[in-house]
Amino acid sequence: MKTAIVNLGTIVSGDWRDPFCAGDTLLMEGGRIVSVGTASCDAVNACDVVIDAGGATAIPGLIDSQIHNTFGDYTPRQKTVGFLESYVHGGTTTCISASEVHVPGRPKDPAGVKALAVAAKKCFDDFRPGGMKVHAGSIILEPGLTEADFADVASQGVWLAKAGFGGVLTPYDYVPMIAWARKHGMITTVHTGGSSIPGSAGIWAEHLIAMNPHVSFHVNGGPVAMPDEGFPRMVHESEIALQVCTAGNLRTTLLLGEMTMQADKFDRFLIATDTPTGSGIMPLGMMYTITHLASLGNMPVEWAIAAATGNNARVYGLNNGFLRAGKDADVVILDACVGGSKHNALDALKNGDIAAVAAVVTNGIPRFVGRSRNTPASMKTVRVARNQIPHDFSGGGH
Numbered sequence: 001m002k003t004a005i006v007n008l009g010t011i012v013s014g015d016w017r018d019p020f021c022a023g024d025t026l027l028m029e030g031g032r033i034v035s036v037g038t039a040s041c042d043a044v045n046a047c048d049v050v051i052d053a054g055g056a057t058a059i060p061g062l063i064d065s066q067i068h069n070t071f072g073d074y075t076p077r078q079k080t081v082g083f084l085e086s087y088v089h090g091g092t093t094t095c096i097s098a099s100e101v102h103v104p105g106r107p108k109d110p111a112g113v114k115a116l117a118v119a120a121k122k123c124f125d126d127f128r129p130g131g132m133k134v135h136a137g138s139i140i141l142e143p144g145l146t147e148a149d150f151a152d153v154a155s156q157g158v159w160l161a162k163a164g165f166g167g168v169l170t171p172y173d174y175v176p177m178i179a180w181a182r183k184h185g186m187i188t189t190v191h192t193g194g195s196s197i198p199g200s201a202g203i204w205a206e207h208l209i210a211m212n213p214h215v216s217f218h219v220n221g222g223p224v225a226m227p228d229e230g231f232p233r234m235v236h237e238s239e240i241a242l243q244v245c246t247a248g249n250l251r252t253t254l255l256l257g258e259m260t261m262q263a264d265k266f267d268r269f270l271i272a273t274d275t276p277t278g279s280g281i282m283p284l285g286m287m288y289t290i291t292h293l294a295s296l297g298n299m300p301v302e303w304a305i306a307a308a309t310g311n312n313a314r315v316y317g318l319n320n321g322f323l324r325a326g327k328d329a330d331v332v333i334l335d336a337c338v339g340g341s342k343h344n345a346l347d348a349l350k351n352g353d354i355a356a357v358a359a360v361v362t363n364g365i366p367r368f369v370g371r372s373r374n375t376p377a378s379m380k381t382v383r384v385a386r387n388q389i390p391h392d393f394s395g396g397g398h
Contacts, residue, residue: 001029001030001049001364001365002029002046002047002049003027003028003029003048003051003364003366004027004039004047004050005051005058005331005333005361006024006025006051006052007025007053007054007055008024008025008056009055009056009344010057010344010345010346011023011036011057012058012059012305012323013306013310013322013323013324014059014060014306014310014313014321014322015310015322016302016303016306019302019303021036021037021323022037023037023038024038025037025044026058026323026331027039027044027047028361028364031329031363032329033323033325033327034325035325036325049366051333051359054335056333056334056335057344058331058332059091059305059309060309060310060320060321060327060330060331061091061093061094061309061321061360061361061362062090062091062092062094062308062309063092063094063095063309063320063321064087064094064272064285064286065215066096066098066189066218066245066273067084067134067274067275067276068097068098068100068102068275068276068277069084069100069120069134069136070100070102070103071119071123073129075102075281076102076104077102077278080276080281083276084129084132084134085129085132086281087130087283088129088130088132088360088367089130089357090285090357091286091287091332091334091357092283093131093132093133093320093360093362094133094135094320094330095132095134095135096134096272096316097136097138098138098162098189098217098274099160099162099165100116100137100138100140101140101162101165102276103116106140108140108142108167109144110142110146110149113139113141113142113145114139114149114152114153117137117138117139117158117160118153119137120136120137121136121156122156122157124136128363131360131363131365132362133320133328135160135316137160138160138161138162138189139153139158139161140166141162141163141165141166141168141174141177141178142166142167142168143168145180146180147180150181150183150184150186151184154184154186159185159186160186160189161178161181161186162188163177163178163189163211163213164190164191164200164217165191166200170201171203171210172211174190174207175210175211178190178211178213179212182214187315187316188211188214188215189214189216190207190208190211190213190215190216191218192204192208192217192222192226193218193219193220193222193223193224193248194222194223194224194225202224202226204226205231205233208238209233209234209238212238212240213240214241214315215240215243215315216234216243217243217245217272217274218244218245218248219231219234219242219244219252219256220248220250220252221248221249221252222245222247222248222274223248223249223279224249228252232259235256235260235263235265241268241270241315242256242260242269242270243270243272244256244257244269244270244271245273246272246273246274246279246282246288247274247275247279247282247285250292253293254292254293254297257293257297257304258297258298261298266307267314268311268315270307271304271307271308271312273285284354287349287355289304289308290308291350294349295351295352296352301349301350309322310322328363329361329362330361330362330363332359332360332361333357333358333360334355334356335355335358336353336355336356
C-alpha cells in the first residue's frame, strides 16, 4: 500500500537533537517511510490513500517500552480484552514486553520460563492487535538458569530478559545471569524500586550498577521509587537507560528528566507506562507522561516526544521511532481543538492538555481512530480532502 499524509503543519522527527523536519508531506510504501518533507503531485496522486492533515502535527508512533502482555489481546490482571488495540487509539504503535509475569500460574523453573518466553515471542510475531507491533517474549530470570539456557532461547529468537521477579536471595544474584544474557545479544531490563511481588527485595542504585543492565525499568518507581540519592548515581556512575513510567512517581519523573537534560544524558531517558498493573489500563498513558514533562517541568515538548519514540528505538535497536526515510511507517497525527478553534497540538501538550490523536498509521496502513473500533483502510483508492482528519478510512469513494 502507498500512503501519503499532506498539509501537515508540523513534523516532529523523534530525534531530540534535531527534533523538527521541514516540509508538510510524508510518503509511505510497503510499510516504510519513503520521504519526509515534500513530494511531487505525481507521487501523491499515485498513492492508494491520501490524508489531508489540515495543518495538524505528525509524530512517530509512540513506543511503550514496558507493558505486561500475556497471550492475545487480554490482561488477566484487569480481566480486560482488547487493551492493546485501545492503546493504538492513544497513539501507541509499538509495545515491548516487561515479561509475561501475569500469565496465570506462570512457571518458575528454568524449562518453564524458557518455554514461556519462546511461546510469547512466537505468538506475537504473527499477531498485531489493532495494527500494533508487540515485541513479546522476555525471559524472567530465575535461579537455576545457566549460560546455555540463554544461548538456547536466543537461538530461538528471544532477545529480551527481565530481572526483578525471580526467587533469588539478593538482587546481586542477578549479576551473572544478566552478563550471560548480554553475552548472547539480549536486551536486559531490571525492575527498579520497592519490591515487585511478595518475597522479592527492593532494587536500588547499588544493585543496578553491579548488574549493569541495558534498562532500569520504571526508575521513577513502580510505584515506589528509589531514594533520591540514587538518581545522581544512576545518571553519572552508569550508562544504563533510565525509563520513567506513567504508573510511577511523578515527582521523581520530573527530577530525573531535569537531571538527564543538565548532564547531557538525554539519550538514556525513556518513557513507558508499566501497564496493565494494579494502576490499571492506560490507553493515553504515554501522552499523559509527555504532557506532564512538558507542562510541569522544563522539558521541551519535542524532547518528551523523543523520549517516547526515538530514544526507545535507539536503546532497543528498533527500526521505528523516527520520521525518516527507510524507517517503519508508524505515524501518529495529533490535533487540538479548544472551543471549536484549532490550536497547535504541541502547544496543547505544553499547556498540560492531551492533544487529540486524530489518526494513526501502522506499518504504512491508516487505522480508524474514533467511533467504535480499529479497522484497516480499504485497499482501494481513498481520497481525503476535507481540511480535517477523517474518522473512518474503511469506506471508498470519498
